[in-house]
Amino acid sequence: MIITIHPEDRLPPEGRIPLPFAAPIYRLALALWAEGMALFTFVVTPAIFKSRGREAAGEIVGAIFPHYFRYCLAAIGIALAARIVSGSAFTGARQVAGTVLVVLALSLSGYHAFALAPRIGAVKAQVASFESPSAEHPARREFSRLHGMSMGINLAVLAAGVVLVLGDGGFRG
Template structure:
């Protein structure tokens, strides 16, 4: 049972660490060092894997909680379920929709901000950012609960 508990803690730590690294370190470095279009293209290439990483960590954490027993309605289990739901929403709805819209925007540097496609993309980006920060906040709470 100690091995399962260790895998559970590792899954949470890797999920939170991956999200924090991507959000607060890698993405800002890319956008500071490259043009907006190049940085956006690079980040867009990483998104599918980034979201799959979160989903994999979440599934592992849920399986570990089930194996360890305990109440499924415990705060940690609810937080994991919410985080997994948000990551799945980003992976299977927001990211594909945003990628499709991005294809229709020739350049974020030259396309006016009030362009309908840019406005649509900005809305999706805002929803995705809230989901992402919520996943990170949930991860922080889970680490504190450990």
């Protein structure tokens, strides 16, 4: 038996090869991204700070951060890859906007993990104790500034994930 494929039959009408597994992987990655970040930000971190002293809680959360950053980068990266593989990443203004949002979140997460977090760690090492030195100590002020940036970036990346989860009805993978 010989099967003949005509050039016009190679791709579906919308010009892409449908990969039915890409959309569920995208949705799973979105859920892991947004829900994982929300859990760590609003449940785990406050619970640690509530149950431990400030110094101990800072050490615990500081030890978790490298894993948290890799988790976020992986979930967002998988979401972006699945979006692209599905062929729907650039098929209309809404899809392009969603893809830009994922790329922005991935960029912010990369900056957070590889540039900001090491700077915070270096400044934190200059502060002997967060319970005793004055809030006016230069290293303490710099730590507070960087920590504020870190929280802002974390919330922006989380918000991007939530927006994408809520707007997921428009994603057709």
